[in-house]
Amino acid sequence: MEVNDKPFWWEAKAPIKSPETSWTDHVDVVVIGCGFTGLGAAIPLARAGHSVVILEKNNLGEGAAARNGGITSGNLRPSNKDLVRRFGLEKAKQFQVEAIAARQDLYDFIEQEKLDCDFNLVGRFLGIPDKTSLDELKRDADQFYKNFGIQTLVSDTKGVSDYIDSPKYKSGTFRPDIGGIHPSKLLHEMIRVAVRDKVKIFSQTAGENIKRVGQSFKIQTHRGTVTAEHLIVATNAYTGKELPWLRRRLIPVVSEIIATEELGENFVSHLMPKKTMFGESLELGHYYRPSPDGKRILLGGRRLSSNIIESRERLKAGLLGILPQLKDTKVSHHWFGNVAFPFDQLPKIAIHDGVIYPAGFCGSGTVWARWLGQKAAGMILAENAETVFSDQKFWTLPFYKGDPWFLPLAMNYYKLRDKLSSPNKHGT
Numbered sequence: 329m330e331v332n333d334k335p336f337w338w339e340a341k342a343p344i345k346s347p348e349t350s351w352t353d354h355v356d357v358v359v360i361g362c363g364f365t366g367l368g369a370a371i372p373l374a375r376a377g378h379s380v381v382i383l384e385k386n387n388l389g390e391g392a393a394a395r396n397g398g399i400t401s402g403n404l405r406p407s408n409k410d411l412v413r414r415f416g417l418e419k420a421k422q423f424q425v426e427a428i429a430a431r432q433d434l435y436d437f438i439e440q441e442k443l444d445c446d447f448n449l450v451g452r453f454l455g456i457p458d459k460t461s462l463d464e465l466k467r468d469a470d471q472f473y474k475n476f477g478i479q480t481l482v483s484d485t486k487g488v489s490d491y492i493d494s495p496k497y498k499s500g501t502f503r504p505d506i507g508g509i510h511p512s513k514l515l516h517e518m519i520r521v522a523v524r525d526k527v528k529i530f531s532q533t534a535g536e537n538i539k540r541v542g543q544s545f546k547i548q549t550h551r552g553t554v555t556a557e558h559l560i561v562a563t564n565a566y567t568g569k570e571l572p573w574l575r576r577r578l579i580p581v582v583s584e585i586i587a588t589e590e591l592g593e594n595f596v597s598h599l600m601p602k603k604t605m606f607g608e609s610l611e612l613g614h615y616y617r618p619s620p621d622g623k624r625i626l627l628g629g630r631r632l633s634s635n636i637i638e639s640r641e642r643l644k645a646g647l648l649g650i651l652p653q654l655k656d657t658k659v660s661h662h663w664f665g666n667v668a669f670p671f672d673q674l675p676k677i678a679i680h681d682g683v684i685y686p687a688g689f690c691g692s693g694t695v696w697a698r699w700l701g702q703k704a705a706g707m708i709l710a711e712n713a714e715t716v717f718s719d720q721k722f723w724t725l726p727f728y729k730g731d732p733w734f735l736p737l738a739m740n741y742y743k744l745r746d747k748l749s750s751p752n753k754h755g756t
């Protein structure tokens with residue numbers, strides 16, 4: 329079977345050119361990048377009466393937003409314990425409170441706008457392969473419930489089979505407030521809403537040579553120059569050299585996914601009885617899920633090799649490590665995209681030289697990208713702009729220009745941690 333190198337999602341919704349619209353020389357706000365962040369920012373601004381242009385370098389739907397796993401995790405990369413250690417209990421709580429609000433806000437938006445994106449609040453099961461104490465997991469779950477009102481269920485080895493027919497996990501936790509979407513459908517639906525609300529979108533139009541002129545911004549494109557009172561940069565892991573300030577602050581990492589051939593709904597239901605979303609409590613664990621039609625399984629992880637065949641084999645081996653029943657199953661699709669990490673592994677929204685930069689979603693942007701895009705809009709509208717992510721220092725390293733030479737070292741370190749089984753990701 330030939331493996332399709334385009335995202336499985338594009339079979340339902342492929343990238344498109346923007347609808348025909350006339351060029352504008354001056355607007356209130358220019359947004360660079362048409363993913364969840366850019367659209368998340370543009371929609372509330374247009375609704376508040378601002379003229380908004382989104383510039384997108386490629387076709388609409390070629391960035392990470394329409395390539396991702398579609399898990400509405402809204403996760404934070406540091407564990408709860410790490411957050412408490414770094415920021416103290418009260419601030420650590422604020423991160424979780426905001427994650428809960430951001431997830432709910434996405435669900436409300438999908439419902440209010442009747443977005444056709446296969447949203448299903450099925451929950452997420454986190455498989456734990458090592459011998460973590462069940463008592464400790466239950467204590468953490470109780471604490472989480474007490475603090476945030478969300479009941480995490482803890483499964484022992486036998487209980488794992490309620491979620492997945494896998495020999496890999498000794499225990500697991502289930503979060504009911506995480507679900508799945510079809511990412512490309514969600515992106516296209518957000519584009520529909522934005523265009524309806526009078527956002528002008530220009531695909532194949534890179535924002536280049538970006539300059540501040542007095543209090544305004546001047547952005548050159550091959551279509552012409554546009555000036556704007558405000559500028560939001562929503563390019564995240566695809567930030568190029570034309571945006572050096574942001575590029576120096578993000579570490580782009582490749583994330584990739586395989587989709588199996590059709591297995592049939594009965595077989596998938598047998599393997600994943602509750603058809604939930606899945607993650608693993610490992611530094612380099614996999615994320616996986618059934619396809620929205622329940623006929624295939626999609627599994628993703630970080631790319632560790634630049635060789636496509638090797639990296640596909642690694643993902644397939646990861647899938648078989650979880651579900652050895654799939655040993656004769658073929659891979660139908662294998663694709664990749666970029667995710668972006670700030671050095672402290674927490675999402676950011678920063679203003680530098682007047683430009684607003686929401687970025688660095690650490691592979692959990694389905695929730696965070698749209699949320700921090702909205703916060704960027706809030707900063708311009710002077711309402712609903714509060715976020716715990718705005719007062720974090722967005723730092724960089726001397727001489728770092730956005731080419732992460734140190735990544736292989738970091739990946740080896742994480743591999744070693746997984747081998748020694750000292751994961752820090754058990755948290756709810």
Ligand SMILES: Cc1cc2nc3c(=O)[nH]c(=O)nc-3n(C[C@H](O)[C@H](O)[C@H](O)COP(=O)(O)OP(=O)(O)OC[C@H]3O[C@@H](n4cnc5c(N)ncnc54)[C@H](O)[C@@H]3O)c2cc1C
Pocket residue numbers: 360361362363364365366383384385386389390391392393394395396397398399400401402533534535536562563564565566567568570583584585615628663664665666667689690691692693694695696697
């Ligand atoms: C394989 C994969 C799996 C993932 N799985 C999940 C998941 O299951 N759950 C989850 O929550 N998150 C997941 N993510 C992460 C999530 O997709 C991203 O965090 C999110 O899409 C970021 O959205 P964005 O709008 O900021 O960036 P993008 O969607 O990448 O959009 C940025 C856009 O900016 C454009 N651009 C760049 N420079 C310019 C320029 N100069 N001018 C004009 N346009 C420009 C790019 O072309 C791009 O389209 C995954 C990501 C990948 C790659």
